[in-house]
Amino acid sequence: MRVTIESLGAKGDGIALGEGGPLYLPFTLPGEVVETGAEGTPAGNDFTLLEASPERRDPACPHFGDCGGCDLQHASDEVYRDFKRGLVIHALQREGIEAEVGPLVTCRPRSRRRVTLTAAKAGNRVVLGYNAARTNRVVGIETCPIAHPAIEKALPFLRRLSSLLIDRKRPLKLAVTVTTAGLDVALSDTAPLSEKLRQPAVAMALEAGIARLSLGSEILVKTRPPSIDFSGIAVELPPGAFLQAVESTENAMADLVLAHLSGAKRVADLFSGCGTFSLRLARHVAVHAVESDAAALAAQDRAHRAAPGLKPLSIERRDLFRRPIPAKEMKGFDGVLFDPPRAGAEGVSRELAASAVKRVAAVSCNPVTLARDLKILLDGGYRLVSVAPLDQFLWSHHVEAVALLERG
Incomplete structure (x- = not known):
C-alpha cells in the first residue's frame, strides 16, 4: 500500500491514512511517500521510502533506528524544533x-550529563546500551552523540563492570552522572554483592577514576564527593538522585x-x-x-x-x-x-x-x-x-x- 505521511504524532512517528485507519510509521517525515504492508495496524516499521522529504537529514548516530533512545535524528533542525x-x-x-x-x-549534542544504561546477557556476552523502541531488547552501543563525552569515554569500563556484576536472571541498570568530581555510577536491579564480587568491582572503579560507585543506597567506594554546581552552590548528590539531564x-x-x-x-x-x-x-x-x-x-x-x-x-x-x-x-x-x-x-x-x-x-x-x-x-x-x-x-x-x- 502506497501512502503519504501527513503529520508527526506525539511520539515522533509519521502518521498516514490507510484504508483501515491511521498508520504510525517511525522515522518518516511529513510529505514523504512510503510503501507499507502495515495496513490497519496502529504501529509498525514495515515500509519502503519511495519519496524522501527535503527536510530529511542523515542521522548523527550509527545506532539510530535500532536503539530506542532517539526518535528524530532524521529530521532537519527546523522540523525538529517545530x-x-x-x-x-x-x-x-x-x-x-x-x-x-x-x-x-x-x-x-553531547551535553546530556546523566544517562541510564542497561546491561543484559546475550548468550555468552554482555550487551550494554539502551532498549530498542517498544521492546525489552537491549541494543549495544559503541557511541552516543547525546551523552557527555566523559560518559562515552567510560563505556568500555562500564561494559567490563557490567560483565562482572550482572545477574544472569535479569538486566542490570547503571545510572551514570557527570559531576564536578568525575563520574558517579549508581547500580540497580541486581542482587546484593558478595565479597568475591565487591572487591574487584571497587578495584575497577578505582582504576577508572570513578568518583563514586554505589548499589542502591549502599556506597561501594567514594574517592571524591560527587557534587553538582547549582549556580555556584555545591550539592553532593545522593546515590541515584534525580538531576535535570x-x-x-x-x-x-x-x-x-x-x-x-x-x-x-x-x-x-x-x-x-x-x-x-x-x-x-x-x-x-x-x-x-x-x-x-x-x-x-x-x-x-x-x-x-x-x-x-x-x-x-x-x-x-x-x-x-x-x-x-x-x-x-x-x-x-x-x-x-x-x-x-x-x-x-x-x-x-x-x-x-x-x-x-x-x-x-x-x-x-x-x-x-x-x-x-x-x-x-x-x-x-x-x-x-x-x-x-x-x-x-x-x-x-x-x-x-x-x-x-x-x-x-
Whole structure:
C-alpha cells in the first residue's frame, strides 16, 4: 500500500491514512511517500521510502533506528524544533488554553550529563546500551552523540563492570552522572554483592577514576564527593538522585523561575529534589522546600548550611501527591514553584487555585499533565504570563516546559 505521511504524532512517528485507519510509521517525515504492508495496524516499521522529504537529514548516530533512545535524528533542525514546540501548543489547545508559546530553547549534542544504561546477557556476552523502541531488547552501543563525552569515554569500563556484576536472571541498570568530581555510577536491579564480587568491582572503579560507585543506597567506594554546581552552590548528590539531564537547560529554566519569583519575600518550592531551584532562589528570598525523598532534602540542607550569604531555607518531607499543602497553609507564601514527575501536580494545583498566592512557576516534563494543571490554575483566577518549551532530551519526543502565572 502506497501512502503519504501527513503529520508527526506525539511520539515522533509519521502518521498516514490507510484504508483501515491511521498508520504510525517511525522515522518518516511529513510529505514523504512510503510503501507499507502495515495496513490497519496502529504501529509498525514495515515500509519502503519511495519519496524522501527535503527536510530529511542523515542521522548523527550509527545506532539510530535500532536503539530506542532517539526518535528524530532524521529530521532537519527546523522540523525538529517545530515538532517539540508543537507538543506544548497542542497540549494547551486540548485544554482550551490559547497562549503564546515561545521558541524552543535548544540543547547541544553531547551535553546530556546523566544517562541510564542497561546491561543484559546475550548468550555468552554482555550487551550494554539502551532498549530498542517498544521492546525489552537491549541494543549495544559503541557511541552516543547525546551523552557527555566523559560518559562515552567510560563505556568500555562500564561494559567490563557490567560483565562482572550482572545477574544472569535479569538486566542490570547503571545510572551514570557527570559531576564536578568525575563520574558517579549508581547500580540497580541486581542482587546484593558478595565479597568475591565487591572487591574487584571497587578495584575497577578505582582504576577508572570513578568518583563514586554505589548499589542502591549502599556506597561501594567514594574517592571524591560527587557534587553538582547549582549556580555556584555545591550539592553532593545522593546515590541515584534525580538531576535535570542537561546543565544548560537547567540554567535556562532557573533563569525563568528566578526572574518570576525573585521579587517575592517567601517562596515554596514543591517537589524540590536536591535543591535545583530552591538553592538558587535562596540567594534572593526565603524558601520552604518540600520533597518526599529524605536523602534529597538532606543533601540540599547540607548545601545550604555550607554556602555563605543565603536567605533562610526550611525543609519539609511530604508526599505532595497524597498530601498537597492546603490553600489555607499557603498564606505565608507570595510565590510557589512546582516541578513534579510526569504525573503532574493536580492536587497541588487545586489547592493553589483556592489560595491567594500571587505568583506561580510551573515546571514540567509532560505537556499533557502541565496543560491539565494550568487549566485548574486559570479556572482559579490565575493569568498565564508566558510558556517556554525547552529541550534536554535531544532527538527524542520528550520536551520540558516552564509556565509562569500570576493572579489578577
